[in-house]
Amino acid sequence: xxxxxxxxxxxxxxxxxxxxxxxxxxxxxxxxxxxxxxxxxxxxxxxxxxxxxxxxxxxxxxxxxxxxxxxxxxxxxxxxxxxxxxxxxxxxxxxxxxxxxxxxxxxxxxxxxxxxxxxxxxxxxxxxxxxxxxxxxxxxxxxxxxxxxxxxxxxxxxxxxxxxxxxxxxxxxxxxxxxxxxxxxxxxxxxxxxxxxxxxxxxxxxxxxxxxxxxxxxxxxxxxxxxxxxxxxxxxxxxxxxxxxxxxxxxxxxxxxxxxxxxxxxxxxxxxxxxxxxxxxxxxxxxxxxxxxxxxxxxxxxxxxxxxxxxxxxxxxxxxxxxxxxxxxxxxxxxxxxxxxxxxxxxxxxxxxxxxxxxxxxxxxxxxxxxxxxxxxxxxxxxxxxxxxxxxxxxxxxxxxxxxxxxxxxxxxxxxxxxxxxxxxxxxxxxxxxxxxxxxxxxxxxxxxxxxxxxxxxxxxxxxxxxxxxxxxxxxxxxxxxxxxxxxxxxxxxxxxxxxxxxxxxxxxxxxxxxxxxxxxxxxxxxxxxxxxxxxxxxxxxxxxxxxxxxxxxxxxxxxxxxxxxxxxxxxxxxxxxxxxxxxxxxxxxxxxxxxxxxxxxxxxxxxxxxxxxxxxxxxxxxxxxxxxxxxxxxxxxxxxxxxxxxxxxxxxxxxxxxxxxxxxxxxxxxxxxxxxxxxxxxxxxxxxxxxxxxxxxxxxxxxxxxxxxxxxxxxxxxxxxxxxxxxxxxxxxxxxxxxxxxxxxxxxxxxxxxxxxxxxxxxxxxxxxxxxxxxxxxxxxxxxxxxxxxxxxxxxxxxxxxxxxxxxxxxxxxxxxxxxxxxxxxxx
Numbered sequence: 001x002x003x004x005x006x007x008x009x010x011x012x013x014x015x016x017x018x019x020x021x022x023x024x025x026x027x028x029x030x031x032x033x034x035x036x037x038x039x040x041x042x043x044x045x046x047x048x049x050x051x052x053x054x055x056x057x058x059x060x061x062x063x064x065x066x067x068x069x070x071x072x073x074x075x076x077x078x079x080x081x082x083x084x085x086x087x088x089x090x091x092x093x094x095x096x097x098x099x100x101x102x103x104x105x106x107x108x109x110x111x112x113x114x115x116x117x118x119x120x121x122x123x124x125x126x127x128x129x130x131x132x133x134x135x136x137x138x139x140x141x142x143x144x145x146x147x148x149x150x151x152x153x154x155x156x157x158x159x160x161x162x163x164x165x166x167x168x169x170x171x172x173x174x175x176x177x178x179x180x181x182x183x184x185x186x187x188x189x190x191x192x193x194x195x196x197x198x199x200x201x202x203x204x205x206x207x208x209x210x211x212x213x214x215x216x217x218x219x220x221x222x223x224x225x226x227x228x229x230x231x232x233x234x235x236x237x238x239x240x241x242x243x244x245x246x247x248x249x250x251x252x253x254x255x256x257x258x259x260x261x262x263x264x265x266x267x268x269x270x271x272x273x274x275x276x277x278x279x280x281x282x283x284x285x286x287x288x289x290x291x292x293x294x295x296x297x298x299x300x301x302x303x304x305x306x307x308x309x310x311x312x313x314x315x316x317x318x319x320x321x322x323x324x325x326x327x328x329x330x331x332x333x334x335x336x337x338x339x340x341x342x343x344x345x346x347x348x349x350x351x352x353x354x355x356x357x358x359x360x361x362x363x364x365x366x367x368x369x370x371x372x373x374x375x376x377x378x379x380x381x382x383x384x385x386x387x388x389x390x391x392x393x394x395x396x397x398x399x400x401x402x403x404x405x406x407x408x409x410x411x412x413x414x415x416x417x418x419x420x421x422x423x424x425x426x427x428x429x430x431x432x433x434x435x436x437x438x439x440x441x442x443x444x445x446x447x448x449x450x451x452x453x454x455x456x457x458x459x460x461x462x463x464x465x466x467x468x469x470x471x472x473x474x475x476x477x478x479x480x481x482x483x484x485x486x487x488x489x490x491x492x493x494x495x496x497x498x499x500x501x502x503x504x505x506x507x508x509x510x511x512x513x514x515x516x517x518x519x520x521x522x523x524x525x526x527x528x529x530x531x532x533x534x535x536x537x538x539x540x541x542x543x544x545x546x547x548x549x550x551x552x553x554x555x556x557x558x559x560x561x562x563x564x565x566x567x568x569x570x571x572x573x574x575x576x577x578x579x580x581x582x583x584x585x586x587x588x589x590x591x592x593x594x595x596x597x598x599x600x601x602x603x604x605x606x607x608x609x610x611x612x613x614x615x616x617x618x619x620x621x622x623x624x625x626x627x628x629x630x631x632x633x634x635x636x637x638x639x640x641x642x643x644x645x646x647x648x649x650x651x652x653x654x655x656x657x658x659x660x661x662x663x664x665x666x667x668x669x670x671x672x673x674x675x676x677x678x679x680x681x682x683x684x685x686x687x688x689x690x691x692x693x694x695x696x697x698x699x700x701x702x703x704x705x706x707x708x709x710x711x712x713x714x715x716x717x718x719x720x721x722x723x724x725x726x727x728x729x730x731x732x733x734x735x736x737x738x739x740x741x742x743x744x745x746x747x748x749x750x751x752x753x754x755x756x757x758x759x760x761x762x763x764x765x766x767x768x769x770x771x772x773x774x775x776x777x778x779x780x781x782x783x784x785x786x787x788x789x790x791x792x793x794x795x796x797x798x799x800x801x802x803x804x805x806x807x808x809x810x811x812x813x814x815x816x817x818x819x820x821x822x823x824x825x826x827x828x829x
Contacts, residue, residue, distance in 0.1 A: 041063075042063055042065070042066050042088075043061055043062075043063065043065045043066070044066040044067070045059070045061070045065035045066070045067050045076075046067075048067065048068060048071060051072070051073075052068075052071050052072040052073070052094075053071070053072060053073040053074075053075075054071050054073065054074050054075065055075045056074070056075060056076045056079070057075045057076060057077040057078050057079065057099070058077075058078045058079070059079055060079060060080060061076060061079040061080065061081055062079070062080045062081060062082070063081060063083075063088065064076055064081060064084060064088035064089065067092075069091045069092060069093070069094070071092060071094065071095060072094055072096050072097070073095070073096060073098075074092070074095060074097070074098050074099070075097075075099040076098075076099065076100060076103070077099045077100065077101045077102050077103065077123070078101070078103065079102075079103050080103065080104060081100070081103040081104075081105055082103070082104055082105060082106050082107065082128075083105070083106070083107045083108075083109075084100070084105065084107070084108045084109065084112045085109050085112060086109045086110075086111040086112055086114070088112065089112060089113065089115060089116060090115050091115060092115060092116060093115055093117060093118065094118060095116050096118050096119060096120045096121065097119070097120060097121040097122075098116065098119060098121070098122050098123070099121075099123045100122075100123060100124050100127070101123045101124065101125040101126045101127065101147070102125075102126045103127055104127060104128050105124065105127035105128060105129060106127070106128040106130070108124075108129070108133070108136055110133060110135035110136065111135070112136065113136055113137070113139060113140060114138075114139045115139075116139070116140060117139065117140075117141070117142065118142055119140050119142060119143055120142055120143060120144050120145065121143075121144065121145045122140070122143060122145070122146050122147070123145075123147040124146075124147060124148055124151070125147045125148065125149040125150050125151070125171070126149070126150045126151075127150075127151050128151065128152060129148075129151040129152070129153060130151070130152050130153055131153055131157060132148060132151075132153055132156055132157060132160045133160070134157075134158050134160040134161075134162070134163075136160075137160060137161065137163055137164055139163075140163070140164060141163065141164075141165065141166065142166060143164050143166065143167060144166050144167060144168045145167075145168065145169040146161075146164065146167060146169070146170055146171070146172075148171065148173075149171045149172060149173060149174055149195070150174040150175070150197070151174055151176075152174070152175075152176040153174075153176060153177070154176050154177060154178045154179060155177070155178065155179040155180070155181065155184065156172065156180070156181075156184035156185075157184070158183070159183055159184065159185075159186035159187055160184070161185060161186070161187050161188050162186055162187030163187070164187065164188070167188060167191065168190075168191055168192045168193070169191065169192055169193040169194075170188065170191055170193075170194055170195070171193075171194075171195040172195075172197075173195075173196045173197035173198050173201075173221070174197050175197075175199065175200060176200070177197065177198050177200065177201060178200060178201060178202045178203065179201070179202065179203040179204075180196075180201065180203070180204050180205065180208050181205045181208060182205045182206075182207055182208045184208065185208055185209065185211070185212065188211070188212055189211065189212065189213075190212065190213060190214050190215070191212055191215055191216065192216040193216060193217045193218075193219075194209070194212065194215060194217070194218045194219070194240070195218070195219040195220075196218075196220055196221070196236075197221040198220070198221060198222055198224075198225070198236075199221050199222065199223040199224050201222065201224065201225055201232065201236075202224075202229075202232075203232075204225075204232050204235055204236055206235050206238075206239070207239060208239065209239035209240050210239045212240075213242065214242070214244065214245075215240060215242060215245045216244075216245065216246070217245065217246045217248070218240045218245055218246070218247055218248070219248040219250060220236060220237075220240070220247070220248070220249055220250070221249075221250045221251050222236060222249070222252075223251045223252060223253065225262075226252055226253075226254075226259050226262060227253065227258070227259055230258060230259070230261035230262050231261075233262040234261065234262040234265040234267070234268065237262055237263075237265070237267065237268050238265060238267030238268065241267060241268050241270045241271045242270060243270055243272045244272070245272075245273070246273040246274075246275065246300075247271055247273065247275070248274075248275040248276075248277060249274075249275070249276055249277070249279075250276075250277045250278050251277075251278050252278075252279050252280070253279075253280045254279065254280070254281050254282070254285035254286075254289065255280065255281075255282050255284075255285055255309075256282075256284070256285065257284070257285075257288050259285065260285060260288040260289050260292055263289060263292040263293060264292045268296075269295075269296050271296065271298060272297060272298060272299050272300070273298075273299065273300040274298060274300065274301050274302070275300075275301075275302040275303075275304065276302070276303050276304070276306065277304045277305055278304075278305045279303060279304075279305070279306050279307070280306075280307045280309065281307070281308055281309065281310070282309050282310050283309075283310030283311060283312070283313050283314060284310075286310070286314050286317075287314055287316045287317045290314065290317035290320050290322070290350070291317055291320055293320075294320040294321055294322075295320075295321055296324075297324040298322070298324055298325055299324055299325065299326045299327070300325075300326065300329075301325060301327070301328055301329070302327075302328075302329040302330070302331075303329070303330045303331070303333065304329075304330075304331045304332060305331070305332045306332065306333045306334070307333075307334045307336065308333065308334070308335045308336065308341070309336050309337075310341075311337065311340045311341055311342060312341045312342035314347065314350075317349070318348075318349045319349070320349060321349075322349065322350055322353060323353045324353075325350075325354050326353075326354060326355050326356065327355070327356040327357075327358075327380075328350075328351075328354040328356070328357050328358075329356075329357070329358040329359075329360075330358065330359050330362055331358070331360040331361060331362070332360070332361050332362075333359075333361070333362040333363065334363070335363065338363065347371075347374065348374050351371070351374040351375055352375070352377065353377060354375075354377065354378065355377050355378060355379045355380065356378075356379065356380035357375065357378055357380065357381050358380075358381075358382035359382065359383055359386070360382055360383075360384050360385055360386075361384075361385040361386065363386065363387060364383060364387060364388065365386065365387035365388065365389075365392055366388070366392035366395055366396065367383070367392075367395070367396040368395060368396075369395055369398035369403065372397070372398060372403040372404060373399075373403050375403070375404060377406065378404055378406065379406050379407060379408045379409065379432075380407075380408065380409040381404065381407060381409070381410050381411070382409075382411040383396075383411065383412050383415070384411045384412065384413045384414045384437070384440075385413070385414040385415075386412075386414070386415055387415065387416060388412055388415040388417065389415070389416045389417065389418075390417055390418055390419050390422050390423075393412065393415075393417060393422075393423070393426060394422070394426060397426045397427065397430075400429050404430060405430070405432070406432060407430050407432060407433055408432050408433060408434050408435065409433075409434070409435040409436075410427065410430075410433060410435070410436050410437070411435075411437040412437070412438055413437045413438060413439040413440045413441070413460070414439075414440040414441075415440075415441055416441070416442065417438065417441040417442065417443070418441070418442045418443065418444075419443070420438075420443045420445070420446055420447065420450070420461070420472070421447045421450060421472075423438055424450035424451055424452055424472070425450075425451055427452070427453060427456075428451035428452055428453055429453075430453055431453055431454065431455060432453070432455055433453040433455060433456055434453075434455050434456060434457045434458065435456075435457065435458040436456060436458065436459050436460070437460040438459075438460065438461055439460045439461060439462040439464065439481065440462070440463045440464070441464055442464065442465065443461065443464040443465060443466055444464075444465045444466070444467070445466070445467070445468075446466055446468060446469060446470045446472045446473075447470065447472050448470050448471060448472060449471065449472060450473075450474075452474040452476075454476065456474055456476055456477065457476065457477060457478045457479065458477070458478065458480075459473070459474070459477055459479070459480050459481070460480075460481040461481065461482055461485075462481045462482060462483040462484055462485070462501070463483070463484045463485075464485055465485065465486060466482065466485040466486060466487060467485070467486045467487065467488070468487065468488075468489075469482060469487055469490050469492055470492075471492065473492060473494065475493070475494060475495060475496065476496055477494055477496060477497050478496055478497060478498045478499070479497075479499040480494070480497055480499070480500050480501070481501040482500075482501065482502055482505070483501045483502060483503040483504050483505070483523070484503065484504035484505070485505055486505065486506060487502065487505040487506065488505070488507065488508070489507065489508075489509070489511075490502055490507065490511040491511060491512055491515060492511075492515060493515045494515065494516055495517060495518065496518055497516050497518060497519055498518055498519060498520045498521065499519075499520065499521040500516065500519060500521070500522050500523070501523040502522075502523065502524050502527065503523050503524060503525040503526050503527070503547075504525070504526045504527070505527050506527060506528050507527040507528060507529065508528050508529065508530070509532075509536075510522075510524065510529075510532050510536045512539065513536065513537070513538075513539025513540035513541070513543070514539055516540060517541060517542070518542055519540050519542060519543055520542050520543060520544045521543075521544065521545040521546075522540065522543060522545070522546050523546075523547040523548075524546075524547065524548045524551070525547055525548060525549050525551070525577065525581075526550040526551070527548075527551055528551065528552060529551040529552070529553070530551070530553060530554045530585075531553060531554050532548070532559075533558075533559075533562070534562055544574060545574060545576045546574065546575055546576070547575065547576055547577040548577075548582070549577045549578060549581030549582050550581050550583070551582075551585075552585035552586075553582065553585055553595060554584075554585065554586050554587075555586070555590045555593075555595060555598055555600075557600050557604065557605035557606075560595055560598050560600060561605075563575075563582060563595050564595065564596060564598075579594070579595075579596045580594045580596065581594075582594060582595040582596065583595065584598060667734060667735070667736055668710070668712075668734040668735075669710045669711060669717075669731070669734055669735040669736070670691075670710050670711065670735065670736050670737065670823050670824075671691075671709065671711050671712065671735055671736065671737040671738065671739045671774070671823055672711075672712040672731045672734075672735035672737070672738045672739070673687065673711050673712065673713055673739045673741065674738065674739065674741065675740075675741035675746065676741070676743060676745040676746040676748075677745075678743070678745035679741050679743055679745060679746065679778060680715075682741070682778060682805075683713070683741060687711070687739075687741070688711060688713070690816050691708075691709040691711060691816075691819070691820065691823070692708050692709055692710065707824070709820070709823055709824075711739075712731045712734065712735050714731070717731065718731070736823070737772060737774055737822070737823055738772060738773050738774065739774045739776060739819075739823075740773065740774070740776065741776050741778060742775055742776065742777050742778065742781055742802075743777070743778040743779050743781070744779065744781070744785070747781070747785055747786065774802075774803070774819070775802035775803065776802070776803045776804075776805065776819070777804045777805065778805045779805075780804070803815060803818055803819055803822075
């Protein structure tokens with residue numbers, strides 16, 4: 001039996017043991033199962049925005065990090081990723097852009113990009129790829145831009161691009177590229193942009209680029225071939241010089257006649273647009289180049305990042321013809337010996353044809369009047385970022401407008417001009433001038449009146465030091481840029497103005513819309529605005545685009561609601577800048593929050609309504625409470641409580657003076673009698689004699705001798721001059737019982753009610769029951785006749801037997817006997 005069979009038999013005999021073994025192995029980790037767990041070591045990146053773009057660059061990743069499968073753009077550039085495996089990008093089917101440049105990437109598995117069906121942009125530049133594999137791109141049918149620059153491959157190899165039918169931009173080459181063969185670019189039929197870095201190119205198969213047509217723009221770095229192998233450079237140029245193709249040549253040193261030879265070939269005479277970038281030139285090379293391009297229908301010629309080593313002596317090429325040149329441009333020109341360099345005054349053959357001339361950052365401090373007179377056809381002149389002053393500009397725009405008569409656009413921004421008045425006078429004679437850019441100069445003031453060309457429509461005076469805008473500005477303007485000055489207000493009538501940029505100033509309010517009836521675009525970013533209202537914007541009758549981000553907004557309720565509707569595109573205006581740049585500056589609890597994300601409470605937004613409703617509720621509740629308190633006699637309770645407390649304090653003080661321990665008072669009376677003045681005759685003539693001086697007849701009716709009782713009457717026993725509450729308190733404390741002589745007159749009597757009030761509190765405070773209060777009804781009364789606030793007395797009438805004064809004389813002895821028994825109840829027990 002072989003080993004497999006024996007293992008199978010053992011598993012069948014002990015299946016439970018085998019299952020436990022498997023569980024233990026799985027618990028020990030994935031390494032024990034024989035398959036490496038690559039996902040456990042894979043890092044993740046969470047720096048993704050709402051546009052589903054993940055920026056994971058400069059994060060020291062050694063492997064492509066895990067990201068959400070819904071990502072559209074993934075940037076993992078400038079990490080330490082050396083290998084891309086087939087699992088790293090699996091599942092990213094929606095990915096349209098992948099940036100892997102600057103990683104030191106040396107290996108890509110053939111199927112690494114298979115799942116990227118929607119990829120449009122792929123950057124593999126600045127890595128360590130020694131070969132390019134066609135298999136990488138076999139599934140990238142949607143790819144349009146591919147960058148393979150600066151990798152150490154010497155050639156492309158097999159037709160690597162044949163499956164990229166939609167490719168429109170291709171960048172390849174680098175210091176190691178030595179050979180380009182015709183089959184390398186098989187399948188690439190048309191491109192919008194082609195960039196080839198071949199400074200060390202040694203072999204080029206003629207026709208390698210010939211099948212790429214149409215070709216919009218091509219950039220070539222052929223420093224080595226131009227110097228060492230002009231024929232190779234000429235062959236490359238011959239394959240890309242179509243009339244519609246813009247050719248850019250970089251990193252050239254045209255210092256001798258040999259380096260000009262590629263331009264002498266017949267094929268290069270098809271060039272129409274030519275740009276030199278990072279170029280070093282001598283006078284001899286320039287003359288030879290002009291001779292080589294003699295008669296070539298070149299329409300556009302540009303020089304960027306140029307170093308001139310000569311003195312500007314180019315007159316030997318004066319016989320050449322360059323009438324087809326329409327635009328001549330120079331940017332970032334360095335003249336090594338500027339003091340010996342001529343002023344191009346004898347360059348009529350070259351300067352009289354161009355209609356557009358740009359000389360940007362060329363160190364120009366003056367363009368002599370004679371040179372200006374040579375520019376016969378010039379309509380566009382850009383002298384920005386130079387060294388012009390008021391004096392030298394006067395020299396350049398000489399002869400009162402007879403020079404540069406066709407000038408329509410003038411840009412002298414970024415110079416050292418100081419006088420706005422002088423500039424306006426100099427340009428006022430150029431009647432065809434429509435666009436003027438005099439920004440980034442040193443103007444500190446604006447005169448009240450200025451002459452301007454009647455045709456002027458666009459004026460840029462941004463980034464100066466202006467503190468006020470005056471009527472110097474022409475009424476014919478359609479576009480005005482006054483951004484980044486020191487303006488605090490703007491209120492000028494400009495009836496034709498369509499675009500106004502006032503960003504970066506100190507404006508507190510919007511300009512009046514009635515003065516700008518045709519305004520369509522208003523930019524007020526980075527000012528001192530705290531808010532603006534719909535009525536202000538409606539004053540601009542034609543306003544379509546409004547930008548006011550980065551101001552110090554006070555986020556009130558109305559402003560937040562209004563601005564949020566504008567940010568959402570549902571209001572009366574359209575905000576075209578970044579909505580997150582609209583940030584609250586106050587109140588403090590909202591400071592720094594984007595207005596679009598602010599949520600204000602109902603209470604903070606409708607304070608008047610909330611206060612009104614609250615006051616109404618408080619008033620209503622107070623009314624209800626007052627009614628309830630009135631119905632429940634709460635004020636009476638409070639009043640009597642205060643009176644009771646005050647009287648009780650006085651009583652305790654008197655007891656202490658008498659030497660009575662605690663709060664116990666001396667009992668001096670058997671009963672305190674409370675009665676109405678109308679019932680005084682009954683009390684004085686019947687009650688008092690009967691109880692205090694019992695008759696012999698009554699004595700005989702009693703079972704034992706009656707003891708005379710002492711009664712407390714307010715007329716007789718209250719001390720004059722004392723507070724009535726003190727008298728009542730003292731009488732009750734000094735009496736064993738309280739006799740209420742109840743009648744209708746008692747209930748109606750204010751004095752009796754007062755005594756009844758206080759007696760009620762006495763009963764409540766002492767917890768007294770019905771034995772302490774004796775009710776005597778002189779006439780029939782129900783408990784409903786007693787005020788409802790005397791709850792204790794009403795309860796006594798319901799629960800305690802009260803005495804009724806009999807109208808029958810025969811029953812009166814029994815009445816007196818019952819009353820006396822009630823008063824002497826404690827003695828009889």
